[in-house]
Amino acid sequence: MDRKAQALNDEDYMRLALGLAQEAALAGEVPVGAIVVKDGVVIGRGSNAPIAGHDPTAHAEIRAMRDAARNLGNYRLVGCTLYVTLEPCAMCAGAIQHARIARLVFGAHDNKTGACGSVINLMDEPRLNHHTSVESGLLAEDCSSTLSRFFQHRRQLHKAAKSQSAKLEEESP
Helix, strand or coil, rough: CCCCCCCCHHHHHHCCCCCHHHHHCCCCCCCCCCEECCCCEEEEEECCHHHHHCCCCCHHHHHHHHHHHHHCCCCCCCCEEEEEEEEEECHHHHHHHHCCEEEEEECCCCCCCCEECCCCCCCCCCCCCCEEEEEECHHHHHHHHHHHHHHHHHHHHHHHHHHHHHHHHCCCC
């Protein structure tokens, strides 16, 4: 666990999550990073790793909460804040609620799979017994551009590979 050197604010914590997103991108994973904070101390870190881990549940949020739970010795993360660079999906939103995370702060909205307001809002579902407070849009431009650059680079690589493949087919007898 990290020791609290000085008081950090929401933006500082989101920048830490952005650093984890960059690590994911370098590993070829969709660049999403997450951290869990309790009483000003980072107790959990995670970045996307479903490809490397052959694990569809290895989203940044899940990995950060697993790390935090191990560090606390408790599966309940009461009083914790989760910072994540991208709006959580339904799987992650459910896990956030089951862990009893008090507060979620995310950067970029996800208009395809976001489950905290963009597509659906599981956090405000009145029939559920826990409700995490949600704040969105923190460093949204930085978070969005990290994702955009990653997918733009991936499309360029795909286009180059396709072009190379076509060129090789033309050259073969």
